Amino acid sequence: MEARTAQRLIESAIAASIVSVPVATLVRAGAEPRFVAGANRCADDSAPRLVTIPHTPADHAALRDALRGIEPDDRHLAPTPWDAPFRPLVEAAVRHSRPGETVWLVPDGLLHHVPLHAVGLPDGGALSDRNPVCFSPSASLMRLCLGDAGPPAAPASALLIADRTSEDVLVFASLETHAVTAHIPDATTVSGKRELLRQLPARPFDVLHLACHGEFRPGRHETSAVALGRDERLTAYDVVDLRLRVGLVTIGACESGLGSLDLAEERFGLVRAFLQAGAKSVLATLWKVDDLSAAMLLDDFYARLSGGTPRADALRQAQLALRRTPAQEVRQYCLSKRPLVVETEERAELDQVLSDLDVLPPDRLVFDDPYHWAPFQLYGDWR
Numbered sequence: 001m002e003a004r005t006a007q008r009l010i011e012s013a014i015a016a017s018i019v020s021v022p023v024a025t026l027v028r029a030g031a032e033p034r035f036v037a038g039a040n041r042c043a044d045d046s047a048p049r050l051v052t053i054p055h056t057p058a059d060h061a062a063l064r065d066a067l068r069g070i071e072p073d074d075r076h077l078a079p080t081p082w083d084a085p086f087r088p089l090v091e092a093a094v095r096h097s098r099p100g101e102t103v104w105l106v107p108d109g110l111l112h113h114v115p116l117h118a119v120g121l122p123d124g125g126a127l128s129d130r131n132p133v134c135f136s137p138s139a140s141l142m143r144l145c146l147g148d149a150g151p152p153a154a155p156a157s158a159l160l161i162a163d164r165t166s167e168d169v170l171v172f173a174s175l176e177t178h179a180v181t182a183h184i185p186d187a188t189t190v191s192g193k194r195e196l197l198r199q200l201p202a203r204p205f206d207v208l209h210l211a212c213h214g215e216f217r218p219g220r221h222e223t224s225a226v227a228l229g230r231d232e233r234l235t236a237y238d239v240v241d242l243r244l245r246v247g248l249v250t251i252g253a254c255e256s257g258l259g260s261l262d263l264a265e266e267r268f269g270l271v272r273a274f275l276q277a278g279a280k281s282v283l284a285t286l287w288k289v290d291d292l293s294a295a296m297l298l299d300d301f302y303a304r305l306s307g308g309t310p311r312a313d314a315l316r317q318a319q320l321a322l323r324r325t326p327a328q329e330v331r332q333y334c335l336s337k338r339p340l341v342v343e344t345e346e347r348a349e350l351d352q353v354l355s356d357l358d359v360l361p362p363d364r365l366v367f368d369d370p371y372h373w374a375p376f377q378l379y380g381d382w383r
Contacts, residue, residue, distance in 0.1 A: 001096050007303060012380050030325035034174075037242070040261045044240075050337075051096070052137070053088050053092060055091060059085065062084075062085040063085045063086065063111075063114075064110060065083045065085075065112060066082055066083065066084070066086065066114075067110055067113055067114060071151045077115045081120060083118070083119040083120050083163045084194060086114060086116060086119045087119055087120065087121075088100045089111075089116070089119075090116055090119040090121070090127050091121070091122070093105070093127065093131075094121060094127070097131060099130050099131065100130075100131065101131055101132075101133075102131065102132045102133070102134060102310075102313075102382050103131045103132070103133050103134075104133075104134050104135075104136065104142065104382065105117075105133060105134070105135050105136075106135070106136050106137070106138060106139055106142075107135065112137075112229070112269075113286060114286075115286060115370065115375060115377065116133070116135075117133035117374070117377070118359065118370045118373075121275050128316050128319060128320075129320065130314075132310070132312035132313040132315070132316045132382065133255070133312060133316070133377075133378075134281075134311075134312045134379065134380070134381075134382035135377050135378065135379045136275075136379055136380060137271065137272045137275070137379070141272070141275055141276070141380075142380065143274075144275070145275055145279075145280050145281060145380035145381045146280075146381055147280075149265055151310065151383035152206070152247050152280070152381070153304075153308075154305060154306050154307065154308045154383060155183075155184050155204045155206035155207050155247065155248065155305055155306065156182040156184065156185060156186055156206055157185075157186040157187070157188075157203075157204070157205050157207070158180050158181075158186070158187040158188070158192075158205060158206060158207035158208070158209060158210070158247075159163075159185065159187075159188050159190065159196075159199055159200065159205045159207070159208050159209070159369035160177055160181075160187060160188070160189050160207075160209040160210070160211065161179050161189070161190050161191065161192075161196050161209075161210055161211065161212065161228060162174070162177050162189070162211035162212065162227050163178065163211065163212040163213065163227050163228055164191075164229070164343075165229040166229040170211055170212070170213065170252070170291050170292075171291040171292075171345075171346060171349050172252075172292055172295045172341075172346060172350070173211045173291075173300070173346070173347070173376055174340055174342070174343065174346060175291075175292075175293075175340065175341070176209075176211040176252050176298055176335050177189065177209070177211050178299075178337070178340050179298045179299035179301075179302050180207065180209045180298075181215050181293060181310045182299070182302070182303075183299075183302040183303050183305070183306040184206070184207060184253040184302065184306065191229070191274040192228060192229055192230045192232060193228045193229070193233075193234060196228065196234070197242075198287065199246065200246075201242070201243060204244070204245035205245070205247070206246075206247045206248065206335070207246070207247065207248050207249075207250065207302075208244075208246045208248070208249045208250070208279070209249075209250045209252065209253050210212065210213055210226050210228075210234075210249070210250065210251045210253065212227050212251070212252070212253055213226065213227045213253045214226045214227075214251050214253035214256030214270060214284070214285075214364035215227070223238040224269055224270050224273075225238075225270070225327070226251060226256065226270070227254055236270050236272075237271060237273075239270065239273035239274055239277050240273045240276055240277055241277075242277045242278070243277065243278055244277045244278035244279050245278060246276070246278065246279045247272045247279075247280050247281065247381075248279070248280065248281050248283065248305075248311065249281070249282045250281070250282075250283040250284075250298070251270065251277045251283070251284045251285065252285075252294055253284075253285060253289075254297060256258075256284040256285050258268050258273075268332075270282075270284065271284050271379045275379065276381050278348075278382040279380065280380055281374060281378060281380035281381045281382070282377060282378070282379045282380055283301075283311075283312055283315065283355070283377070283378050284335050284377060284379065285375040285376055285377070285378075286374075286375040287375050288371055288373075288379060289373075289375055289376075290367075290371070292330075292334075292353060293322060293366075293372040293373070294376075295305055295337075296322060296325070296330070296367075297318050297319065297322045297331060297372075297373065297376060298318075298320040300317075300321050300322065301314050301315055301318040304317055304318060311378055311381070311383065312382035312383075314379050315376060315378050319373040319374075319376065322367050322372060322373050323365065323367060323368045323372075324365065324368070324375055325366060325367060326362060326364060326365060326366070327357050327360040327361065327362055327363070327365075328362035328363070329359060330366050330367075331354060331357040331358070334350055334353055334354050334357070335354070337350075338350060
């Protein structure tokens with residue numbers, strides 16, 4: 001997207017976007033349920049276009065059923081295909097954007113829990129096959145993330161922490177941290193909440209990487225947190241009080257991107273907390289991720305970032321690459337990273353993965369299911 005185009009769209013608070021909100025919030029009660037989408041991509045557009053999408057109570061029920069069936073173990077709860085109820089929303093984005101343009105989505109309510117970038121298009125591909133996609137809790141928060149600065153340079157500094165002491169540590173935490181240090185020259189590793197909170201205000205960082213599990217419990221927004229270690233949790237409340245000078249926060253965890261279905265509590269989610277605290281963008285996950293596929297995706301993502309690829313497109317390309325990775329290449333990746341794995345349990349897990357891969361056909365696509373690549377979403381500044 002051209003800079004002058006983006007600036008024009010920012011001024012109207014709709015940047016290359018589809019914004020989906022229940023129309024009941026915009027018109028008097030009792031109106032027929034619908035969704036309203038705003039779209040604007042042309043420099044000479046004076047205002048966003050509003051597109052009304054019919055949406056009945058039955059449609060809303062179908063959305064909830066589809067949401068329950070996103071993860072592989074619950075696919076039997078979803079319609080076939082799982083994303084069918086969401087396609088009318090995404091097709092509106094396609095009609096008002098060109099291939100390759102960044103699409104900015106501002107979801108509402110239950111749509112915060114849906115990987116809209118993974119929704120299928122009529123041609124058989126997903127939205128992220130066609131466009132880089134980024135998200136924001138609100139249009140006003142996106143304006144805060146973008147500010148007056150130009151596009152960021154490739155990341156040169158990082159602060160990272162990996163949980164190695166709690167009961168539910170990331171299996172391949174060392175692979176994830178190496179994905180950062182291998183591609184960002186000035187990387188500082190800390191341990192524990194106290195040291196993290198001491199380092200963060202000390203200087204700006206291009207990347208803050210949390211190789212930790214995250215959790216969200218609907219109706220208990222104060223428990224939205226990442227586990228930094230045994231009995232140490234960084235909550236959304238802790239984050240809001242920080243004054244961050246961070247370009248990108250990555251939470252390589254599970255359920256870190258979820259916001260409450262209750263609109264009154266959405267602002268307490270981890271993503272919103274980091275953005276309000278000053279982070280320009282956040283990479284988070286919608287559900288519990290597979291540790292190996294997450295490590296591979298993040299390794300590729302940081303490699304592309306360090307090469308100057310914009311954040312949204314770096315994520316898009318990393319997701320596409322992961323989907324196309326055959327068993328033979330996954331095995332080669334594991335063998336190349338094995339010397340980095342020193343923890344006994346982690347080494348045993350990696351050896352088990354290698355054993356499992358040995359019995360697969362070499363060309364079998366291991367991570368093409370949306371479970372592996374779709375939970376990763378970029379929020380905030382897409383550049």
